[in-house]
Amino acid sequence: MNFSPSKNHSTSRPAIEFDQLVRTFGKTVAVNKVSFKVYPGEVFGFIGPNGAGKTTSMKILSTLDTPDSGSAKVDGFCSVNDPERVRRRLGYMPDGFGAYSNVTCEEYLDFFARSYGLRGKDRISSLRNVMGFTQLDQIAQKPITGLSKGMKQRLCLGRALIHNPKVLVLDEPAAGLDPRARIELREMITALADDGKSLLISSHILTELAEMCDRVAIIEQGGLLAVGSVEEILSGEQHQTTEIGSVDVSTEAGQLVMQVVRDGAAVKLWLEEKLAAPVRLSGNNLQFAFAGSLEEQSVLLRELIENGFAVISFANKQRSLEDAFLHVTKGRVQ
Amino acid sequence: MSSEDNDSTSTGPIPGTVSMSGTADVSNVGEFLVAREATTKFDSWLDRISDFCSSILVKETRQAIKSRQFFLTFMVLLSVVIVWTFFALSPARDGYEVDSLGAFMLCGFLWILGLPLVLIIPYTTYRSLAQEYEDGTIDMVLITTMKPYQIIAGKLGSAMLQVLIYMAVLAPCISFCYLLRGVDISQIYYSIGGGLIVSFGLCCLAIALASAADSTRLVQVIAVFLILGLLFCGWMWCLLAWGICFAPMPANQRPLINLMLAGPFLAWISTAIILFFAASAKIAFSSSNRSTMIRVGVTVQVVVFFGWLLAAMAAFGFNKHAFMSGSCFAMQYLLLAGSMMIACHPGMSPRVRRSLPTTAFQRSLYSLYMPGPGRAFLFVVGLAFGLSSIMAIVAVAYSLFDIPFDVANVSGGMNATFTGIDAQFSVCSIVANFVYFLFFFCIVFLISRVYAWRSQTRNPFVIEMGICAALLVFLATMGSYAIAPNVFWDSMRNGFDISQIFNWYRVQYTAVDRNIGDASIYLMLIGVPTLVMLFICLRLSASELTIAATTVPERVREEDDELKRERLWGHDADEETIDEIFAAVRPGQDS
DSSP: OOOOOSSOOTTSOOSEEEEEEEEEETTEEEEEEEEEEEOTTOEEEEEOOTTSSHHHHHHHHTTSSOOSEEEEEETTEETTTOHHHHHHHEEEEOSSOOOOTTOBHHHHHHHHHHHTTOOHHHHHHHHHHHHHHTTOGGGTTSBGGGOOHHHHHHHHHHHHHTTOOSEEEEESTTTTOOHHHHHHHHHHHHHHHHTTOEEEEEOSOHHHHHHHOSEEEEEETTEEEEEEEHHHHHHTOSEEOSSSOOOOOTTSOEEEEEEESSOHHHHHHHHHHHHSSOEEEETTEEEEEEOOOHHHHHHHHHHHHHTTOOEEEEEEOOOOHHHHHHHHOOOOOO | OOHHHHHHSOSSOOTTSOOOSTTOOOTTHHHHHHHOTTOOHHHHHHHHHHTTSOHHHHHHHHHHHHSHHHHHHHHHHHHHHHHHHHHHHTTOOTTOOGGGHHHHHHHHHHHHHHIIIIIIHHHHHHHHHHHHHHHTHHHHHHTSSOOHHHHHHHHHHHHHHHHHHHHHHHHHHHHHHHHHOSSOHHHHHHHHHHHHHHHHHHHHHHHHHHHHOOSHHHHHHHHHHHHHHHHHHHHHHHHHHHHHHHSOOOGGGHHHHHHHHHHHHHHHHHHHHHHHHHHHHHHSOTTSOOSHHHHHHHHHHHHHHHHHHHHHHHHTTOOHHHHHHHHHHHHHHHHHHHHHHTTSOSOOOHHHHHTSOSSHHHHHHHGGGSSSHHHHHHHHHHHHHHHHHHHHHHHHHHHHHTOOOOHHHHHTTTTTTOOOOOHHHHHHHHHHHHHHHHHHHHHHHHHHHHHHHHHOOSSSSOHHHHHHHHHHHHHHHHHHHHHOHHHHHHHHHHOOOGGGTTOHHHHHIIIIISOOHHHHHHHHHHHHHHHHHHHHHHHHHHGGGOOOOOOOOHHHHHHHHHHHHHHHHOTTOOSOOHHHHHHHHSTTOOO
C-alpha cells in the first residue's frame, strides 16, 4: 500500500522509498509489507511501540540487514543491490553508541571521515564543519568514553553527517537527553531539513516529533497503521492501511472540554442525559464526546447557560500525537 | 575527494556553518591547521602521509600506541631483553671464546620475540575485531564506503606495524648476536622472515576466527581455543627458533633445505591469504560476491602446492611413497575445502549477476568462480581433475622419457635410498586418489542438498556442517593413518581385508604398490557407486550453470552517465548524453 505525501513532490525522486518491505526472524514477522516514501527536505517521523519494526526497517535501509522481500531505496538506489551507492548518500545514527577506547572526539570523527573516503583538505574541512555544527569543538580532544549522553548523541550525529549525506536515518536520537539537549537536537534537525536533507526519525517522545516532522508513520507489529502529516494524523483523516487492524477515527465524535465554576456533578448528570454518553469529570473540568457541528455546539453551550450552569470555558480538545498514537495502536507485542 | 564522492553529497551547507560538501570552501583550512594547538609541522606531515593509509590502520595504530597493553608489552619486552643479554653474557670473561654465544643469544632473543609475535599480537588482533562486534561499532564501520577487505587489511596492517615495532626493538640485539659470531647472516634472515610470516599467518587466523564470532558467547569460546592454539604455536615457535639457531645448514644442502622450507612457507602464506579473504567475505554484505576471491585463493594454493610437490619429488628422484602421499594429501585438502565451499547459498543476487561476463563462453568459465553450491562442486571437481591430469602427465613424461635431473646436485647426495616411479604406478595412484575424492565429495554434496531441501532455510548448509562432514570423511578414511599410525602400519604389513575399503590411503597403497588383486576389486567397488553419484551431482549442479545476467537498473545507468560526463567535462556539463557530446565535437565523422 502506498501513501501519498502531504506536499506536492510528484516531480522529485523520493529520497527514501520503502516498497512492500518484509523481514521475518523465524516465525516473527518484524516488518510486514511496509511501504512509504520520504521526499527531499522532508522530516519523517517513525512511531511505534518497542518491537514494532522501526529499527529493523531502518537497518535494512542503512544496508545493515536484508529484507525477505520488498525493497528499501535511497535516492532511487536499492539498499540490497547497490549498497555502496546507498552508503554514500545515507548517514545512520543508531540508538546505541559504540565507543572506541583511547580515541578522542576529533580522532573518532576523523576516522569516519577517512572511512568515507575524504582525504586532505576535504577531510579537514568536513571535520571542522561537523564539529562546528554539533558544537563539539570544545571537547575535541576529550576521550569519547567519558562523554555525557548528550555529547555522545552529538558525536553520533556528527559521525552520521561527516560525509554530508542526502539522507539521515536517526534511531531514537532524543532518548535519554535532558530538555535543553532535546531542544538543541530539535534545532539541529530542523536546520538539516532546511538544508534539503531528508530525515527519517524514530522516537518515543512524540511531542518532539510533532513539532519537527512534516509527516509521520505509525507502525505496530511490523505493519503500518497510519501515514500522513501530523495534522492529518491528529484529525484522523490520514491514509490508512488495512493490513493490520483498520481503525477508522474520522467518524468519531469530537472531544470537547468544558470548565465550570461550580455544580460540576450536576452538569455531568445533565450532559449525560442530554448526550446519552459518558462524561468525565475531573475537578471543575468536564470532558465528553460530542458528534455535532459548530452550530450544534453553540446550541449546546446556550442550553447549558440557560440552565444556569456557570460555564467559563468551552472548547474542542486538541488531540496530541500521543493521543493519536494511543488511539491507533493497540499495544500489541510480538 | 573523487568526482563520485562529490556527486553523492548534497549541495547546500548546513545552516550556521560553512558548507559541508566535498568541494566546499577550504580557503582557510591552512589557518585551521595552524590554529590547532597540538598540530605541529611533523603532525601535519604525518597527517598528510596518513591520507594514503587505510583509515582502520590509522585508527588502530592511534589506539594501540595509546593503549596500556602496548606500553606494558613494550616495557616487558625491553626489560626481558636486557635481563637476557646480561644472563647470556654472564659466562664471558677476559679471554673467553665468545663464538658459541651468538646462536645461544639469538635463540633467546627469538624466544622473547615470540611473546608479542606469536601470542600477544594475534590475540589483540582477534580482540580488535571481536570487540567491534561486542560494542556494536562494527555496524558503523560496515556502513561506510570502505570495502570489507579494506577493513580486514587495516586491522592486519595495524598488527603488522606492531610486529615491526617490536622487531625494531630487538634489531640491535639480533645484530649484536651476529657480531658475537656463531650465527651467519642467513640464520638471521630466516629468523626475521620466519617471525614475520608466522605472525602474519596467526593474525590472519585470529581475524578470520573473530569475523565468525558474532555472539558474545562464541567470542569467549573461540578466545579460549585461540589462546590454547597460540600457546601451542608459541611452543612450535620456540622449536623453530632452536632449529634456526642450532641446526646445521651446510652450504651444499641449502638449495634442498630451501626447497623443503618452501612447502610449508607457501602453504602457510596461501592459507593466511585464504583466511584473509574468508574474513572479508564473512563481514561483507550479503548481496555481494563472497565466493570468487576465496576460490581464486584456493586455486592458487592448490596450483602452488602441486608445483612444489612436483619440484620436491623431482629433487628426490620421484619417490613413489612421497608421490602417493602428496597426491593423496592434495585430494584430502580439496575435499575439505570443497565441503566448506558447497555450504554457500544457491541464490545469486542481482548485484552479482550484473557483473557477469557477456559472452556465454566467458560466463561458463567464470561461473565456476561464482557463488553457489553446484558451481562450487563443479569448481572443486574440475580443479581436482585438472591438477591430477597435470601431475599424471608430468610423472608419465618423467618415467617414459627419462628426463635427466641432477638429483645429487640439489639434494646434496641425500637421494641414495629413494626409488623412482614408473608410468603405471603414477597413473594408477592418481586415478585411485581421484576416485576416492569423488566418492566422498559426492556423498558430502548429496547430504548438503538433502539437508537444504528438507530445511528450506535461508542458509541451506552452514559452513560448520561442511567442515564436520569433511572431518567425518577424514576420520572414516584416513583416521587409522592419522590417529593410530602403529595400528595402520601393522595392518599394512600383516594383511588387508574388506573392512579397510574406506581407508583411502590404505587401499591405494595396497592396490597400486603391492598389486594385490583384492584391493583393486575394492577400488572398483568404490568406483561404480561413484560414477552413479557423480552423474546425479552433475545433474543437480548443471542447473546453476545457466545463469542469466541481469540488466543494470535505470538509476544506476543514469548515475554512471553523470559520472562519466563529469569526468569528461567537469561539473558544468549540461544534460546532453555522452554520445550527443561526441557527435557535436566530431561532426561528420564516422564513429
